[in-house]
Amino acid sequence: MIEGLYETHVQVKNLKKAVQFYTEVLGLALAHYDETRPIAFLWIGENKKAMLGLWEQPENLQKRHFAFSCSKDFILQAANIFLENNGLQAYNFLKNGTQAPMVFAWMPALALYFDDPDGNQLEFIHILEGEGRPELGVVSYEEWIKINSTHQNKS
Incomplete structure (x- = not known):
C-alpha cells in the first residue's frame, strides 16, 4: 500500500531566506510559492517524486x-x-x-x-x-x- 514518503514540512522564520537557502545552497527546485499563506513547496530530486514544504512561522518556531x-x-x-x-x-x-x-x-x-x-x-x-x-x-x-x-x- 505505502510506497514511500512523498512530502514533509518544516517551519522557517523567514520564507524568502529559507527558499533562497534550500534552492541556492542545497539545489532544490522551487515548485510553488504562495505569499498569502505564506508557504513554499520545493522539489527534492526529480520533479514530482518528493517535496519539502516551508511554512513561515516568525515566532514559536518548532x-x-x-x-x-x-x-x-x-x-x-x-x-x-x-x-x-x-x-x-x-x-x-x-x-x-x-x-x-x-x-x-x-x-x-x-x-x-x-x-x-x-x-x-x-x-x-x-x-x-x-x-x-x-x-x-x-x-x-x-x-x-x-x-x-x-x-x-x-x-
Missing part, C-alpha cells in the same frame, strides 16, 4: 529533522567541504565534536548532520549494503568497515 538521500561518495568525500563552503557546520549523530560521518549499524546507514539557518536538523544519509548490526549502536565508518571485514572473514 524545529524538525529530516534526511536527504545522498551517495556514499558524496558523504565521505565532499559533504564536509560542501557544507563548509556554504557556511554550515557538519556534525555527527553523537555530537562528539567530530565532523566525520557515522554509521547507524542497525540499518546500516552512513549519516552526517547539519542545521539549516532556522535550526532544523538536516541529514545526508546513504543506506549501506549488508545486514544491520544493532548490537554495535552508532560507530565511525572506519570502524564499520573494519568490523565488517573481520565479520566476513569469519563467515
